Amino acid sequence: MPHASSKTKEINNNYSKQQYYTTTAAFSSSSSSTSSTTTTTTTTAQQQQSNSESEPDFLIGYGAFGVIWAVTDPRTSRRVALKKMPNVFQSVIAARRAFREIKMLCTFRHDNILQAVDILQPPGQVDMFNEVYILTELMQIDLHKIIVSQQSLSPDHCKVFLYQILRGLKFLHSAGVIHRDLKPGNLLVNSDCLLKICDFGLARTEEIDKQKCMTQEVVTQYYRAPELLLGTHHYSYAIDVWSVGCIFAELLGRRILFQASSPLKQIELIINLLGTPTIDEISTACDGAKAYVLSKTWRAAKINALLSLSKNVTSDAAQLLSRMLTWDPKKRISTSQALGMKFEKRKSFLVLSNIFYFLIQEQSYIHEGRIRYHSCMCRCCYSTQQGRQYTINLEPVRGFRYDDSDENFCNMRQAKEYMHKLLTEFSQANTVPLRLNHDSPLYKTFATSQVAQAHELPPSPVAWDKL
Template identity: 50%
Template sequence: LLSFESISISMALVSHQRCMPTANGETNHSLLATQSYLPGNVGTSLQNVQPDRPIGYGAFGVVWSVTDPRSGKRVALKPSCKRVFREIRMLSSFKNDNVLSCLDILHPPNARMFVEIYVLTELMQSDLHKIIVSPQPLTTDHVKVFVYQILRGLLYLHSARILHRDIKPGNLLVNSNCLLKICDFGLARVWDPSEQATLTHEVVTQYYRAPELLMGARNYTAAVDVWSVGCIFAELLGRRILFQAQGPVEQLNLIIDLLGTPSVAEMRYACEGARNHVLKSPFRPPKYFKLYSLSQQATQEAVGLLTQMLCFDPDKRITVGDALAHPYLEEGRLRFHSCMCSCCRTTSNGTRVYAQNPEPVHSEPFDVKWEKELSRLSMFELRDRIYKFIIERAPPYHIPLCINPDSNAFKSFITGTASFAARMGIIKIGISRTKFFHVHIHYIHILFFITACVTIVVDVLLFC
């Protein structure tokens, strides 16, 4: 009933090259190899598998669909940089159907000679943005099961004291069976609700940014993620962005046009300039009735939940837990746990056994002290810390992976990533030890030093 099998998902895929034979006449498809693999030895290569291919772009290069040689399963391989230690540590701890997790991290050659990190995650077929803008009809069942899964994933993240801070349709991956996973934790931050920590307001894509962020609030809560879900909920109903403005001021004005002029108390987290701007503007009454015109699916029950998510006052905005308990999402919960989740099971006689806790929380909240300690590390200490973290992780099947230079896709892969020159130098060093390649080492160290310096500056600016 909730299948997207008929949808035509355009991922803007780059055409992959035709598989060519290796030097010894054999075909070696896989871009990944176990660390026992040696160049020229095709004994560990996979035969008759799907060709590896690029499927999209990430922050640090091209994301590839590849085959894990240990299991034969298709996974996503994306390059990352060392400053995302926070993100890979989070991804490695996630075990939830609605949150993207890290399957593996490729082992770097050694602690002093790695420029990028390669992360393997679950391979998803599309994202919610592509589905919303497609001609695929979205029924009420689709909307309910999607909103339920977003909130279910957020409950898990918030229980770990993680604010995502960039919930948007493009960061919600979707498979053909409608399974949804929250991804992209580049702006996520560990947060302690008992502390009044100063946070940056320059987070969340503008269309999904909560009013307190638009008004310069430096102390905010998990309510910013709930606002984003409300915007996505409305977008699913109306198939268009709810608040689409050219800049932050216009964005705030669009919100006030719908919700009405906020009181001084509702703007208590705003900076003085933003508060004065609103107070000097003409008074505007709320126009919640406009939400009913989103579509015929915008029923009283749906709009009731939506208005609680799109509450101007973050302290009065509905929590993720309360939103999950709303009657509107009951059918979405039932459908998800009937055939999509991994927490419930079906017995041999066809009886569905439901989990006692359908919305699990994280096993252990992140410690804010770790976040603070991370900001004090030097670039070399950070490098060593990341290397130790990767090496000490137990890889699946107890077999570590590495990039396979004999793969037909290797050339395309290496030229489509962020630090092409540096990695090419490292690869050539492994093949030859001539003076020419020692010069490459020198340039790599310089490049690493410059990159690390820039990274530290960026991390200091973005730490909050």
């Protein structure tokens, strides 16, 4: 048995050395200093006694905009996620979405939002530039896999997951960004229950001009807010909050709350739970959708049904859910309200040593998740011999709006130039940049891996004018 174990380790070591990438100097004039840094980095990596050195690269999963593999960064021996975005330049819209996601991964710095670690250097010539490869933090699993697994989920798990989702989403919304595709599969989790929001392929900044139309082809159907299902042309951060409500219910009940085979049946399921909406509650819907909903037999709300989702549903949880799942987006609770605006104003006047005492006094659902997260999981608070020291700002916001002014390229050539400039600047910020190793046998497997097929993508919105 020891011999077999040793042989397996040898195979794994040989396999992991066939890297997809290689280190290279950013500029020929700085090759000397880069070489020195490379030697130092390599020596440090060799000294690390980490299991990651013998872990082979493997496919994690794929979606509409990319394929993701778990790999080892040769500079640090750190395990990271390598995302390939192969169809970036199929259209200007695809390029704009890819540019948005990459820039957001590189820009946002928050413990509950996935961050870029590095970007592989693009080809020197823009004409040769067709794909994007980006390294991000590697997380162990997504929330969807946890929900459908046999892993037990206690009320405490639900509270700490929900708190982190709202905490990360509050930061995004404070930057003026709507995620537009929140679902359990886009929430990454580690074994210590740390959660990060990922996949910004559909994210965009809030549209201030309410007369401008926004695309309705966003959010996976099961988590799609009713205003989107009913054909609204303008929407707000509230669509993300609806998605969070659906995720929260799924955490509690271990099943999808509104699982329908089509958008029309999705609307039926929502009516069954929330009751028939008033004309004011669906005021932003298109005329065809309004006529459809109002033609149906009137039904009363069954909000008490939320209490029967599972034994983990308390009255506090049901009340919070009902405030997230409302027809009218203007009446839907915001992330700041869910996290407790009164509490935030109040805690700013407290000394650090007293924050935990006041946290204990707050017994609402979200505050219990806050206690658990900041007592042992977060990086913003720390422990000393005198006890846990809590930061004043438990739920930080971004101090300024995300700038999307550089997304306005209007043709493919311009899109390539903008993207090439962004990736080059970011990759050269690292002392030892990376390039793809096209001679690697494993690269060929990775290079031929595809994104999700058309039938695997969420259904398009209802064509209300054709019903």
